[in-house]
Amino acid sequence: MSEAAPTVDADVGPFASELIAQVRAQDTYGYWEGKPDRELLAPFIIDRQRARAIPLVGDPDPQTLTRISQFYNAVALSIERRSGVMASPVQQLSSEGFGRIVLIGGRLVLVSKTIRDAHRFGFASLERLEADGEALVEAALAAIEHYPDAACAD
Amino acid sequence: MSEAAPTVDADVGPFASELIAQVRAQDTYGYWEGKPDRELLAPFIIDRQRARAIPLVGDPDPQTLTRISQFYNAVALSIERRSGVMASPVQQLSSEGFGRIVLIGGRLVLVSKTIRDAHRFGFASLERLEADGEALVEAALAAIEHYPDAACAD
Numbered sequence: 001m002s003e004a005a006p007t008v009d010a011d012v013g014p015f016a017s018e019l020i021a022q023v024r025a026q027d028t029y030g031y032w033e034g035k036p037d038r039e040l041l042a043p044f045i046i047d048r049q050r051a052r053a054i055p056l057v058g059d060p061d062p063q064t065l066t067r068i069s070q071f072y073n074a075v076a077l078s079i080e081r082r083s084g085v086m087a088s089p090v091q092q093l094s095s096e097g098f099g100r101i102v103l104i105g106g107r108l109v110l111v112s113k114t115i116r117d118a119h120r121f122g123f124a125s126l127e128r129l130e131a132d133g134e135a136l137v138e139a140a141l142a143a144i145e146h147y148p149d150a151a152c153a154d
Numbered sequence: 155m156s157e158a159a160p161t162v163d164a165d166v167g168p169f170a171s172e173l174i175a176q177v178r179a180q181d182t183y184g185y186w187e188g189k190p191d192r193e194l195l196a197p198f199i200i201d202r203q204r205a206r207a208i209p210l211v212g213d214p215d216p217q218t219l220t221r222i223s224q225f226y227n228a229v230a231l232s233i234e235r236r237s238g239v240m241a242s243p244v245q246q247l248s249s250e251g252f253g254r255i256v257l258i259g260g261r262l263v264l265v266s267k268t269i270r271d272a273h274r275f276g277f278a279s280l281e282r283l284e285a286d287g288e289a290l291v292e293a294a295l296a297a298i299e300h301y302p303d304a305a306c307a308d
Contacts (some may be wrong), residue, residue, distance in 0.1 A: 090246045090256050102244050105254060107263045107297060108304060140279045143261060150262060 003105040012037060015133035016126065018081070019044070026070070036066070043067060044129055046122030060097040060118040068093075068121050070100070072111070076103050076111060078137040081142050085151050087111075093118055103140065107153040110140035167182040170285035172235070173198070180286065181226070197221060198283055200276030205234060214251040222247075222255070222275050224285070226265070229266040230257050232291040233264060237298050239305050241265075247272055257294065261307040264294035 001081040020037045027033065032040050040093070044067060046054070060068075069091065076087035093099035097118030103111040113136075115121075123129035144151040166174065174191045181187065186194050200208070214222075223245065228239035238261040238268060247253035251272030256267040267290075269275075276282035298305040 012251065032222055090244050090254050092244045092246055100244050102256065102258060104263050104266065107301060109261045109263060112258065135293045147301065147304045147307075153301075 010060075011125070012041070013130040014072065014136070015078060015137065016041060018078045019129075019133065022070045022074045023067060024079065026066075029144060038126075041114060041129070042142050044071070045126060046120065047124060050122070051120070051124075054120050056117075058097070058119040059095055060093070060121070064119055064121055065093065067120060068115070070130055071121075072101050072113075073113060074104065075133060075136045075140070078133070079103070079105065079140045079144075082137070083151075085110070085144055087140070091131055105140075105144065106151045108147050108150040110143055110151075111136050160241055165230055166195070166280070167284040167288070169228065169232060170195060170284050172232045173283075173287065175223060175229065176224045176228045180220075192280075195283070196278060198225070198276055199278075200248065200274065201278060202280070203275070205278075207276070207278050208274050210271075212251070212273040213248070219247065220274050222269070222272060225275075226257065226267075229265060229294070230285060232287070233257070233259065233294045233298075236291070237295055237305075239264070239298055241276045241294070259298065260305045262297060262301050262304040263280060264297055264305075277280075290295050 018147045020040055023040050024032055043063070046103045069089070072089045072091070076089055079087045081084060087105045087110050089101060089103050091099070092103045093115060097115070099115050099118070101115060102109055102110070123132060160214070174194055177194050178186055197217070223243070226243045226245070230243055233239060233241045241257045241259045241264050243255060245255045247269060248268050251269070253269050253272070255265070255267045255269060256263055277286060
């Protein structure tokens with residue numbers, strides 16, 4: 001069931017590559033066409049300077065909510081690519097940016113993440129984004145290995 | 155872990171009793187105080203006549219969304235009461251009334267329900283409500299029995 005990973009800039013890891021493919025796939029108006037991959041990942045990176053500029057309390061804007069969906073879709077697709085288990089996201093977020101995201105595969109909960117302060121969603125660096133995404137994917141793959149029957153149930 | 159079911163009118167089943175307890179528990183302003191249980195369940199019952207009065211296409215109003223949450227909370231509490239497995243709902247619904255509700259217990263998906271036409275949410279009769287609620291609870295209990303390790307995982 002595993003497919004070849006999407007091709008992107010040589011210097012980003014497999015998770016970031018999947019995320020880039022996600023963003024480009026949703027680029028209905030060609031906004032990102034011809035722009036380099038790193039530029040496209042820039043909105044996901046909230047370094048110390050950008051973090052300081054974001055108020056501690058606030059409501060997430062639609063772009064931030066889209067990025068959260070794209071990130072977890074990339075986690076879901078990475079899981080599917082490496083295990084063959086189709087992962088579907090269910091995302092419950094209040095307008096104040098609190099809630100929960102789960103990825104479901106068969107009868108198994110592959111990922112369950114409590115979301116707080118969705119308006120501050122981002123990663124300190126590209127390396128952090130890669131590591132955090134990979135950690136979620138790998139924990140899900142370990143769960144599939146541990147509960148293979150539940151993961152493959154209807 | 156099982157507790158006594160809430161006491162209500164003698165003539166409603168165990169699922170409807172749990173739902174009544176749910177509605178009363180959320181009755182912060184005492185709106186339902188002193189009113190009989192059957193009256194409180196009335197908004198959940200969409201008989202043929204009421205069904206005809208609801209447009210086929212429409213957005214769910216906040217009261218309908220609340221009733222959907224109350225129904226699935228009652229399913230969750232019934233599961234917990236009878237199995238000891240804590241069930242938490244994650245509900246993703248678009249403003250057009252499409253989406254998905256899952257109940258999660260440990261690493262196990264206890265209930266997964268696709269929602270369409272949320273604005274028409276309701277049951278043809280009190281007997282139908284009881285039967286549909288019970289069917290969800292019983293399917294979840296069977297899943298817990300089938301995947302006990304996943305249901306009790308962190």
